[in-house]
Amino acid sequence: MIGMKDSLVRFDQLIREIAAKEESRLRFKANVLVVSEIAQQYYCEKKVEMNRTHGEEETFEMKLGKEAHELLLKETVKVKREELWRKIYSGKPVAAREMLLLGKHNGVIIAGVADAVVFYGGFPIFLFEHKFSNKQVPFIDHHVQAELYCYLLHLMGWDTSKLKYALVIAPPKCRDDKELRKISSYVLQQPREEKLRVKLQTGNANIYINGFDMRKTINELDWALGFWTQERPAKPTTKIGKCAACQQFKEICESSLLRSFNLNRNTSLEVL
């Protein structure tokens, strides 16, 4: 674990690199990779590629590039960040919501915004990631996303040996439920690795508590980086249900599994 000053210097250095926008060796000339997009590679990597080639919306990476100057130079932003770091390093319990996390792995800058991180004793002990879906089970991309946030906390210099992460999955109608805010204190009271079910005002949330395994996370990240460093082409999903649900690209994607199946009109496909 490194000290507060070194951690802030490390953070500022990465912001500086993002702002400098140097020529990138990565696919699509990306100079920073975003955790949510890396996690989507585990849903369908072909879709990630097609989003990049067909998407027009401003990506988080573009936004971060624009905001890097503000993050770096605006005194108020800097002061706020230093205040948060000071609170964390004081050892008192701190719940940081929507915290920007940055790290460098094998020369590639990775960024992400974690829903909530709870620090205690000067290091992170719990990370919370919220998902809203009627299928209240976690999928591999949900785990990868939370694990990468945990790994970024390690890269930022914190001791993550006691870190756990909780995937909180609630139906979409619970999105504005005030009870969601109380979940972190509920989980902290019983932090065993297990599944919990919590009653909210508007429905029930499932909570899946997991230990952070750094080796596993690095392997997942290295696999994902193989696409960005152009060592291999995009890997399409092997699940036909995902192609059936892929509104944007199912008609134009050359890897769509629907092309090889003559679907019966009455067939309903589950996204697995």
Ligand code: SF4
């Ligand atoms: S159609 Fe299927 S393979 Fe193609 S991007 Fe969509 S989900 Fe992926």
